[in-house]
Amino acid sequence: MCEKCKGKFYITTPIYYPSAKLHIGHTYCTVATDAMARYKRLQGYDVLFLTGTDEHGQKIEDKAKEAGVTPQQYVDNIVAGEKGVLDLWKLMNISNDRFIRTTDSYHVAAIQKIFKKMYDNGDIYKGTYTGKYCKPCESFWTESQLVDGKCPDCGREVQDAQEEAYFFRLSKYAGRVQALLENTDFLEPRSRVNEMVNNFIKPGLEDLCVSRTSFTWGVPVDFDPGHVVYVWIDALFNYMTALGFENDRYDDLEKYWPADVHFVGKEIVRFHSIIWPAMLMSLNLPLPKKVYGHGWLNFNGEKMSKSRGNVVDPYILAERFGVDALRFFLLRTFPFGSDGNFTNELLISTINTDLANDLGNLVSRTTAMSQKYFGGTLPEGGESAALDEELSLLAAEVVQKYEQAMDGFQFSVALGEAFRLIGRANKYIDENAPWVLAKREESRPRLLAVMKNLCECIRIAAILVSPVMPDSAQKIFDLLGVPADGRVWDSLRYCALGAWQTSVGAPLFPRIDVEKELSALEELTKPPVPALQVEPLSPERVDFDTFCKSDLRAVKVKACESVKKSEKLLCFTLDDGTGVDRQILSGIAKYYKPEELVGKTLAAVVNLPPRKMMGRESCGMLLSAVHTEHGEERLNLLMLSDTIPAGAKLC
Numbered sequence: 001m002c003e004k005c006k007g008k009f010y011i012t013t014p015i016y017y018p019s020a021k022l023h024i025g026h027t028y029c030t031v032a033t034d035a036m037a038r039y040k041r042l043q044g045y046d047v048l049f050l051t052g053t054d055e056h057g058q059k060i061e062d063k064a065k066e067a068g069v070t071p072q073q074y075v076d077n078i079v080a081g082e083k084g085v086l087d088l089w090k091l092m093n094i095s096n097d098r099f100i101r102t103t104d105s106y107h108v109a110a111i112q113k114i115f116k117k118m119y120d121n122g123d124i125y126k127g128t129y130t131g132k133y134c135k136p137c138e139s140f141w142t143e144s145q146l147v148d149g150k151c152p153d154c155g156r157e158v159q160d161a162q163e164e165a166y167f168f169r170l171s172k173y174a175g176r177v178q179a180l181l182e183n184t185d186f187l188e189p190r191s192r193v194n195e196m197v198n199n200f201i202k203p204g205l206e207d208l209c210v211s212r213t214s215f216t217w218g219v220p221v222d223f224d225p226g227h228v229v230y231v232w233i234d235a236l237f238n239y240m241t242a243l244g245f246e247n248d249r250y251d252d253l254e255k256y257w258p259a260d261v262h263f264v265g266k267e268i269v270r271f272h273s274i275i276w277p278a279m280l281m282s283l284n285l286p287l288p289k290k291v292y293g294h295g296w297l298n299f300n301g302e303k304m305s306k307s308r309g310n311v312v313d314p315y316i317l318a319e320r321f322g323v324d325a326l327r328f329f330l331l332r333t334f335p336f337g338s339d340g341n342f343t344n345e346l347l348i349s350t351i352n353t354d355l356a357n358d359l360g361n362l363v364s365r366t367t368a369m370s371q372k373y374f375g376g377t378l379p380e381g382g383e384s385a386a387l388d389e390e391l392s393l394l395a396a397e398v399v400q401k402y403e404q405a406m407d408g409f410q411f412s413v414a415l416g417e418a419f420r421l422i423g424r425a426n427k428y429i430d431e432n433a434p435w436v437l438a439k440r441e442e443s444r445p446r447l448l449a450v451m452k453n454l455c456e457c458i459r460i461a462a463i464l465v466s467p468v469m470p471d472s473a474q475k476i477f478d479l480l481g482v483p484a485d486g487r488v489w490d491s492l493r494y495c496a497l498g499a500w501q502t503s504v505g506a507p508l509f510p511r512i513d514v515e516k517e518l519s520a521l522e523e524l525t526k527p528p529v530p531a532l533q534v535e536p537l538s539p540e541r542v543d544f545d546t547f548c549k550s551d552l553r554a555v556k557v558k559a560c561e562s563v564k565k566s567e568k569l570l571c572f573t574l575d576d577g578t579g580v581d582r583q584i585l586s587g588i589a590k591y592y593k594p595e596e597l598v599g600k601t602l603a604a605v606v607n608l609p610p611r612k613m614m615g616r617e618s619c620g621m622l623l624s625a626v627h628t629e630h631g632e633e634r635l636n637l638l639m640l641s642d643t644i645p646a647g648a649k650l651c
């Protein structure tokens, strides 16, 4: 390890199911992991940040079948295709050092070895599985674990399942896992410990079914053809195979294992804090130092789900608001350990308040004044005052609290600290009123010090926000002319008095017009209207005799005119073969000009009772075909061949 390094830091995200495109909820966890990885790098740690995709399982097999492609083609498209997982992480500026796919051959071979090892040591044995299976969660449940007969994780229907299968002796490790959870900081936040112990361990940990025979898209059990390894064993060991465990692809196990922290969403804490340590215990491997179970992002109060149509698209948000603003919003707004409610209003107001008003304004006011009063060149020296001391003390306190919060994964608190300094600096401008100082030559030394204190506050704040908003932080450093060694963690000591060379740039975070943006977003996220829609067929039956009572005839248009004061009606004079003209009014003025219909042969119901419309009598009804196109109603009169004589019966 290099001398300057503070040590290693290995951090992971859950590997994603590529069963659908990722949404803002997935993005949340990856952005948080990225910010933590960047923070640790900033502090001088040798970081390995791993993410990836979890590509096996019945759900993927089913989806591929539906799409008419092989499972491999299916996952390749969602992972590496346009706007796939890799594209999204690139867009979101995710700095992962490694990306694992569980279909990577080195991983597959390693999983086979791992499974065999646990079989050989007696912790995996063959038996018969009877119970319930939740397909979407790829989870097996016993009857007693179900909630109202449904999957306790997702609340969906479960299926009966019975088959020959391999089992992992999870029950054997119940005591050790319970002690790990209760007596150490292995699992955080602490509230999740009670949930695990009370809901899963205390009711009795049963052995876990770890192979399946009802589908094939998984890692084959090489010593028993027909069985594939349970997807969670395959998935959990990614954290180690990606370092080189049981494979030659990498050689980083010794350096980086055990992981310093696994960030995981709350619904998969059970797998990470019970099954994962038990399997590692079975193989006598060191346990990860920590599992942190973060909360869920809901949308407008509802759980995000594709079927509800409330999945928020990170591409749309990043494009409209900027990647840094979106990253900031996610981490500033929602305490990491709890659930949060995502709304577009909240997103926009956070950007406007914190970024446009507070940070953006501070930077633009400071650089603009520095330009105006000193041409952007702030030389050494200046006249300090008590207020500066206050600012520097606050900066020191903020840095210390920020560090404490980040070390506890409290992103929102840490960012709150950085913004305390930003808020104070804005107030410092008003207290010192540089525009007043600028009026008197003898105040210039004080004006100089004020400008430099502001630059220093901004520099420190920019270092603190850099793990969350890496690009914006660099832009700010550039505007202040901060040299490379002033952009690093070790330069966080307050020191305003050196020289600065500032410049003026475009606003970092333009203010958003709330109303306009909200309606634009609503429009963009509206579920698309199907291009063509026809009315569903009527479920009601009409008996044949009743149907035959309708007298349908071919009629020829002798004359057609608009009806005065009516936007809708056209009045037809028709030859119905009787020798007496028939008048029918029809609400189709929106679709036809009267003159284009003269001479046409149409279809009409002629035995309806006459009725008055706009003072005229209508004796029957013309038939048309109606459908909807791009949300708009379309109508076509039924036009018959002109060879059909007037009065011919339609049947």
Ligand code: MSP
Pocket: 013, 014, 015, 016, 017, 018, 024, 025, 026, 028, 029, 054, 235, 236, 237, 238, 263, 264, 265, 266, 267, 268, 295, 296, 297, 298, 304
């Ligand atoms: N493949 C498993 C993880 C295996 S790790 C060895 C999996 N994948 S997932 O794609 O379904 O979910 C990945 C992560 O996204 C999980 O941590 C999950 O909690 C998180 N989120 C999915 N929707 C979310 C929100 N709406 N909000 C926050 N996180 C959410 O589980």
